[in-house]
Amino acid sequence: MTFLFYFVACLTIISALFVVLNRNPVYSAVMLVLCFFSIATLYLLLEAYFVAVLEIIIYAGAIMVLFLFVIMLLDLGREAALPKLKKLDKALSLFLVVIIFLGILTLTIWSGGDLHQTLNPSSVGDIKAVGKALFTDYLLPFEVASLLLLVALIGTVYLAKRRVK
Amino acid sequence: MATIIKSYEPTFWDKLYIPALVQGLLVTFKHLLRKKVTIQYPEEKLIPPEGYRGLHRLNKDANGRIKCVACDMCSAACPADCIDIIPGSSPWDDGKERYPVSFEIDLLKCIFCGFCEMACPEEAIELTEIYDFSDYTREKLIIDKDGLLDVYDKTKDKNYYSNSQNLTIKE
Amino acid sequence: MDFLALLIICVKVLLVFAATMLTVLLMIYAERRISAFIQGRLGPNRVGPHGLLQPIADGIKFLMKEDIIPAGVDKPIYLLAPAMLLIPALMTFAVIPFGSDITLFGRNIPLQVADVNVGILYILALTSIGVYGLVLAGWASNSKYPLIGGLRSSAQLISYELTMGLAIVSIVLLSGSLRLNDIISQQQGHFLSWNVFKQPLAFLIFLIAVYAETNRLPFDLTEAEQELVGGYHTEYSSMKFAMFYMAEYANMITAAALTVTLFFGGWDLPFLNETSMGMLGVVLSVAAFILKTAFFLFLFIWVRWTFPRFRYDQLMNLGWKVMLPLALFNIFITAGYLALTI
Numbered sequence: 001m002t003f004l005f006y007f008v009a010c011l012t013i014i015s016a017l018f019v020v021l022n023r024n025p026v027y028s029a030v031m032l033v034l035c036f037f038s039i040a041t042l043y044l045l046l047e048a049y050f051v052a053v054l055e056i057i058i059y060a061g062a063i064m065v066l067f068l069f070v071i072m073l074l075d076l077g078r079e080a081a082l083p084k085l086k087k088l089d090k091a092l093s094l095f096l097v098v099i100i101f102l103g104i105l106t107l108t109i110w111s112g113g114d115l116h117q118t119l120n121p122s123s124v125g126d127i128k129a130v131g132k133a134l135f136t137d138y139l140l141p142f143e144v145a146s147l148l149l150l151v152a153l154i155g156t157v158y159l160a161k162r163r164v165k
Numbered sequence: 166m167a168t169i170i171k172s173y174e175p176t177f178w179d180k181l182y183i184p185a186l187v188q189g190l191l192v193t194f195k196h197l198l199r200k201k202v203t204i205q206y207p208e209e210k211l212i213p214p215e216g217y218r219g220l221h222r223l224n225k226d227a228n229g230r231i232k233c234v235a236c237d238m239c240s241a242a243c244p245a246d247c248i249d250i251i252p253g254s255s256p257w258d259d260g261k262e263r264y265p266v267s268f269e270i271d272l273l274k275c276i277f278c279g280f281c282e283m284a285c286p287e288e289a290i291e292l293t294e295i296y297d298f299s300d301y302t303r304e305k306l307i308i309d310k311d312g313l314l315d316v317y318d319k320t321k322d323k324n325y326y327s328n329s330q331n332l333t334i335k336e
Numbered sequence: 337m338d339f340l341a342l343l344i345i346c347v348k349v350l351l352v353f354a355a356t357m358l359t360v361l362l363m364i365y366a367e368r369r370i371s372a373f374i375q376g377r378l379g380p381n382r383v384g385p386h387g388l389l390q391p392i393a394d395g396i397k398f399l400m401k402e403d404i405i406p407a408g409v410d411k412p413i414y415l416l417a418p419a420m421l422l423i424p425a426l427m428t429f430a431v432i433p434f435g436s437d438i439t440l441f442g443r444n445i446p447l448q449v450a451d452v453n454v455g456i457l458y459i460l461a462l463t464s465i466g467v468y469g470l471v472l473a474g475w476a477s478n479s480k481y482p483l484i485g486g487l488r489s490s491a492q493l494i495s496y497e498l499t500m501g502l503a504i505v506s507i508v509l510l511s512g513s514l515r516l517n518d519i520i521s522q523q524q525g526h527f528l529s530w531n532v533f534k535q536p537l538a539f540l541i542f543l544i545a546v547y548a549e550t551n552r553l554p555f556d557l558t559e560a561e562q563e564l565v566g567g568y569h570t571e572y573s574s575m576k577f578a579m580f581y582m583a584e585y586a587n588m589i590t591a592a593a594l595t596v597t598l599f600f601g602g603w604d605l606p607f608l609n610e611t612s613m614g615m616l617g618v619v620l621s622v623a624a625f626i627l628k629t630a631f632f633l634f635l636f637i638w639v640r641w642t643f644p645r646f647r648y649d650q651l652m653n654l655g656w657k658v659m660l661p662l663a664l665f666n667i668f669i670t671a672g673y674l675a676l677t678i
Contacts, residue, residue, distance in 0.1 A: 056461040
């Protein structure tokens with residue numbers, strides 16, 4: 001199990017790196033799908049089946065397909081179409097990455113530093129537990145998130161309609 | 166004045182589409198059980214309709230001799246110019262003076278119109294119902310006198326000439 | 337987990353895999369024969385008795401054909417795409433129970449490869465993964481017809497996945513579980529306890545969505561021969577083309593088995609209690625499952641040779657403006673009924 005965990009964790013990180021480093025958007029998208037898969041496998045190792053399957057259905061199955069759809073529709077699939085990054089941009093992004101990484105590292109160490117802290121797996125993976133949590137403790141964030149999606153939806157419809165006229 | 170033609174208005178029942186879909190499925194299911202039209206060629210053969218014009222044959226008379234007198238009428242009537250006859254005086258002495266020394270039909274040129282059998286005064290050339298006579302080379306598809314007489318031997322008991330005459334009378 | 341348990345799992349995996357592949361071969365034969373019969377022809381009947389060996393002859397032919405990789409394709413993805421389509425298609429069958437429990441060597445063995453407690457979601461996840469094979473095959477071929485086919489498939493599959501999921505939700509509401517075994521046991525007993533009779537609308541929606549999901553006529557816009565040559569697999573040849581073919585049929589088999597499981601009581605025979613009948617019950621239940629699945633496979637072919645293809649806008653209209661509201665309405669009614677009765 002431990003070996004499997006390290007293997008999948010490495011796969012996650014490597015595929016995530018490829019998403020960023022690849023010049024070809026289609027390859028990046030495929031690598032992102034692989035990344036989602038390895039994250040889902042990590043959930044499976046935690047016995048959180050429901051979360052694992054949701055990860056695949058929503059991210060890999062729906063959202064990434066739409067991403068690919070847009071990439072193909074706009075014909076961004078060829079590398080030459082992409083602009084080269086300037087030196088300043090590169091420096092800025094490197095700086096941001098380092099800051100964020102250090103931030104996460106300090107936060108983890110601050111909060112006790114125990115990476116082996118375990119949650120009760122059945123409470124995370126169980127559908128009933130997830131549903132209950134969504135409709136009791138986290139009702140407000142849940143509803144706010146759905147409102148956000150609704151706003152985005154209406155905005156898209158408005159933009160699309162205006163272009164037609 | 167313009168007339169207003171009321172176009173088809175689907176009822177609620179039609180708009181459900183399900184009954185129509187089921188109806189369509191039933192139609193194809195009936196076809197599934199129907200008798201098949203395929204003729205499995207080498208085992209079963211198509212029986213051509215009456216008056217079908219296929220491979221030629223040269224008829225023989227009661228004595229078993231060739232009926233043809235090499236008059237060249239068929240060759241003249243042929244629109245495809247596929248009949249090639251070399252006439253000669255006959256070796257027999259019972260009134261028949263001419264006979265074909267060689268009689269060749271190029272089956273690749275022939276259009277199977279049947280003009281030759283209509284032009285023939287002796288009822289010597291006929292089109293049979295044989296339709297499967299393919300081969301690999303052009304040379305093999307030029308049929309000579311012996312070949313045409315062999316076709317007659319094979320189809321002796323059938324009289325195609327009357328068929329085609331019936332057809333011409335009907336015209 | 338001891339050695340015997342591991343062995344049993346391996347045997348089950350092999351059995352299901354072999355059965356699926358065999359059914360794929362049979363389906364290729366059945367499709368050609370039935371389509372011929374519907375059109376008044378005889379179909380392939382020369383290879384073996386009644387032409388039964390025709391799919392094997394086809395397979396040999398596919399193997400002997402030259403494997404062409406056209407210039408200008410995106411090689412890694414081009415080579416990967418058929419596998420990306422075929423593997424999820426073959427994996428999906430793992431959670432479908434195909435018979436009642438069997439007792440061998442003093443053990444209770446469920447006739448199912450994996451009893452996952454989120455079984456339905458597992459199937460939905462894998463069917464949504466199958467899109468990548470089509471889309472990436474279309475893109476990697478670097479040719480206009482496959483690209484259009486791939487674009488169409490991604491839009492079509494996402495639209496109908498939603499409807500299919502919502503139709504399944506109403507079934508899940510009834511059974512209160514995502515495990516396929518629970519859904520089957522909830523349908524056991526009476527003839528009318530099958531979900532078709534409880535949820536006819538959901539069944540209809542699910543059936544239509546499944547035809548769209550498997551890219552079968554009347555929803556085969558991704559490979560519409562008359563418009564797109566062959567759609568996403570235009571540039572594929574030899575065994576890679578055969579893999580697309582196999583994936584399509586494997587998807588059909590899973591879809592038929594899923595329809596049976598969700599709406600027709602799975603391996604259940606009405607008025608019989610299979611679990612108490614021992615070996616006979618097992619055989620009967622497996623036979624019932626195979627027969628029911630065979631009927632839906634036949635329906636796939638039957639429908640294909642009956643209905644013409646939808647136009648693209650009609651497809652989208654049907655998916656978003658008819659099926660989706662209907663499915664939501666059905667969930668609303670079901671939930672309301674359950675809230676009032678419980």
